[in-house]
Amino acid sequence: MRRFFFSRSWHLAAGAAGLSIAGAVSSQMLGVEAKPVKWPAAAKANGDDPRVAERIGLDPSIRETPALPAENKIPARARITDADPADAEASPAEDQPETRLKPIPEPAAAEVPTSLAWPVPAALLLQLDRLAESDPATADWVAQAKAEVSAILDLPSLSDPAAKQHLQRLTQLANDAKSLSRQTDDDDARSRILRAGFAIVRRVAIWQPLHETALREASAKRPETSPLPSSQEMLSDLEHAQHELASTRDLVAWRKYLLLDKLQERCTSGADITPAERKLARDILYRFHSTQLTSDQAALLENPALQKFAQQLTAWAAEPVDLLELSAAIEKYESDEGSENAGNIAQQYDLLRWSQEGKTAELAQAVNSYYRNANVRVAISAELVNRLLPKEVRTAEPVQEMIQGATVEGQSETSTRLRLVLLPDRWRWRVGLEAKGEVASSTASTSGPATFYQDGAASYRARKLFTIDRKNIRMHQAEAEAAAQNQLNDFETDFDGVPLLNWVARIIARNQYEQKTPAAQQEVEDKIINRAAGTLDTQVAERLEKA
Incomplete structure (x- = not known):
């Protein structure tokens, strides 16, 4: 990976943010040779140690020069030994062997x-x-x-x-x-x-x-080459470009940004195209193609009049290369x-x-x-990221709802699995976060004198798309879908102990239950959809703020 201009770091910052969102939501020995030291005469006379370069045979073929021993910082202490001091004085410094590294021959x-x-x-x-x-x-x-x-x-x-x-x-x-x-x-x-x-x-x-x-x-x-645009032609295209820029009601800022005053001054002189004018043309083109432009600004510069002006600048900017x-x-x-x-x-x-x-x-x-490509490239594999996500998350919670006018109470257990989907895009990262789950419930719903006991089973899928480019991270509204089913296990009424009335009350209660079942099922699915999408939006936003 090679690039000669400073690369941008938004790739790495965005990658770290995306991952945090998804994860939270779910020798050879050298030979030595001993030789006696030959001290320089000047050093002997002055009693000073010679320089390192005069004591150690440095060989340029050795790639790593061993570090010099550090000076002993421990205070000197008197010791009693059996050695005769005269023996130590009898060995002058010049008779001591010197450690010399043998040069390692370089390959031809x-x-x-x-x-x-x-x-x-x-x-x-x-x-x-x-x-x-x-x-x-x-x-x-x-x-x-x-x-x-x-x-x-x-x-x-x-x-x-x-x-x-x-x-x-x-x-x-x-x-x-x-x-x-x-x-x-x-x-x-x-x-x-x-x-x-x-x-x-x-x-x-x-x-x-x-x-x-x-x-x-x-x-x-x-191939025949087109003649370079003259200064008058450049001025004409410049005027057309300014006319288009005036529609933004911010012409002064655009003239300053695109260096139009400098270009107009040079074109007015009417002289031949100089190296300075070629460089000015390149400077303006850099700004035409700047990565700091917003999408609206870039769209404005795609205007035909501005593109024709850019083409004329390109003709001035090009120079032959050896x-x-x-x-x-x-x-x-x-x-x-x-x-x-x-x-x-x-x-x-x-x-x-x-x-x-x-x-x-x-x-x-x-x-x-x-x-001149990027210094660093980040490749994200969906398979790798999904391995880092939790396999399955189970939560149990009480149920207290009002559905079709009936009070519903009981317990539910939800299992959720997360999955990251990478969507191909040439200009940005498009990442889809998907949560799939099942809800199992055991509830009792009471409406008037009747209470129904049922088991429920529902499945849902919530998806959220967010895009990452060099400027920011954009989150889209989460969307979800769900399907729910209920199975009636039993029911009772307040009249079950009353002869004759009990069977009439049970028939009426059963008929009303069956009539309201489709609407109740739709209401349950809507609640699951709203809760799944809302939870995904909230948790992604919270994790993104912490990233």
Whole structure:
């Protein structure tokens, strides 16, 4: 993952918030050699210790220099020993052995190939050599890849037609790396193979449009390029753009944001297009494509008059790029990912990106995709997140409701399962949180002189969608659906003990119960839907505030 501009951190913050919402709702030993110390004469005369560099044989081939021993901070104490002090004085400092690290021989550096036209992928060749050394099973694949790279480097120019077939073979070898990686059970080896394959993919992605661009430039049939817009043409388009911006009733702010006053001043001079004017055109285009624009602001800039103005600016912003310089900058960055090398590629891309020529634009897109992409990418797997959610949540609670004028009391038990659904979207994260559950109840409903005892069973599903982009998290209203059924177990009336009236009262009560059952069932389902959706909305909002 490579990018030369500061990447935004909203991806990680939004990912952490989304997860919290879902989870809460549910050596080799070195050899040593002893040699007597030879103190410098000046040091002996002055009685001072020589510098470290004069005492220890430092070898630049040693990659890790051992730390110097720390000074003893323990206060000195007198000791009684059997040793004769004269013996200690008889051993001068120059007779004491010195610990000297033996230099570790560096492996002979491989000869770096040269090329008259093509960029030399020194980092890729070194990576392939190391892969063949660490994983012998890849030796044949490495040899083929190096052979194709060497064949390309031997070509006399970027536009040589023979480059096409070598690039096609490199593409096939990069694909072969995937199947080759599956043949090993070693995760580290698999990673090394895939990294080498992707290193080839990066080269082909750049070299292919590089070759096609050079081929077009070398061809006698070059596409005709449109003349650059004149200052007067630019002024005319600027006036049309201002007319559209005036409809927002905030023209002053838009003129300041799009640097229109500066552009108008330069166009009025009527001079030829200068590098400063090209840079100004690029600065305005940056603001046209800013990621900080709101959706309404971005929609406004899609207006045809404003888009025509942007096209004229693009023609001014584009500048020719030295292809050899670009390819050399890329290979230099591949060998050393320092900020200076990254900045060089960013500058080259800034000239390429505004080109209106197809192949050059394709090359710019390849540079942007492989060398200016995000520093960090976050991939969320729904399967992984769902493993982190509670398997099932059971709750028991009393029931006290009024349904169709009847007082309903009893107990219920609810089981709920959570599931996270990731919905594909090109511009944002779309996450659906789903709660599915069943409700089992045992209740008694009383209406007038009759009391009915029933068991209920209901199922429901509540869903809530929220989207995450670089600006904010947007929550949509939860929606739910439910289905309920009741089974009458028994009933009684106040007249059960009265002869003759008991059976009449029971018939009337049973008939009224059956008449009201459909309406009561619908009311129960509505209550379940409202409660499920409301609970999901409330809990998601609470967890989001804490995240």
